[in-house]
Amino acid sequence: MSERTEYKPGTPSWVDNASPDPAAAAEFYSGLFGWETENVMPAEAPGDYYMARMRGKDVAALGSQPMEGVPPAWNTYVTVTDPDATAEAVKGAGGQVLMDPFDVMEAGRMGVFADPAGAVFRAWKPNQSIGSELVNEDGAFSWSELHTPDIDGAKEFYGTVFGWQATTMEFGGGEYTIWNNTDGEPVSAPPEEGGTGIGGMMSNENSPEGTPPFWMVYFNAVDVDATIAKAGELGGSVIAPAFDAEGVGRMAVLGDPQGAAFSVMTPAPM
DSSP: OOBOSOOOTTSEEEEEEEESOHHHHHHHHHHHHOOEEEEOSOTTSSSOEEEEEETTEEEEEEEEOSSTTOOOEEEEEEEOSOHHHHHHHHHHTTOEEEEEEEEETTTEEEEEEEOTTOOEEEEEEESSOOSOSBOSSBTSEEEEEEEESOHHHHHHHHHHHHOOEEEEEEETTEEEEEEEOOSSOOOOSOGGGTOOEEEEEEEOTTSOTTOOOEEEEEEEOSOHHHHHHHHHHTTOEEEEEEEEETTTEEEEEEEOTTOOEEEEEEEOOO
């Protein structure tokens, strides 16, 4: 089920890209994924925010950097019922409040936070906007994954803030953790079949030296290799070449022309 009309609290529900040149970012990703983009900010606004749509449904956005000195990046938003309460939970669990919760016109209310290791994430309380209205399709958001040096610390932090359960398994010679948004027993199945996995986590020990902890954003691709070739034509780069993960799919990590990293994946047949 790729169309969404709501998200359970504690579920990643929106992604956006922040860069010095959101118009250029909109051009790149429109060429790569076939998005239709529209700058929804008023003419007098200090920045831009290009809404990206597929079949008329919001899938992601490309916006201006909210803070100076922050490199271009993709951001993950988690639906919550009360961003102000989330801010208090973040502080109580040892994280940081980078931007106090504020209203985004009539769309919703958000806050910007960092976990104790420094990975930045956002909380979103929907009003007129639920977040991504189309997911898990070619060119749409499909997964968010925490890369961190402190797996155990992250389990405790996100468990406290969002109530997530963590299921860790052997994968590719290492370990991979699935975040489950459930009060009961985690279910390993697609969401439409009752699966509770809403994101992942892995060690960042294989990241380039100096890479801080971060949340990686994934987009579905019918053909990962064709997407890599198209990204190159549009000025993007390959950070991690395409590889096959048994039972998961084929994936690669790419960089856009301004340096923001993102992943593309063709899921394995169910």
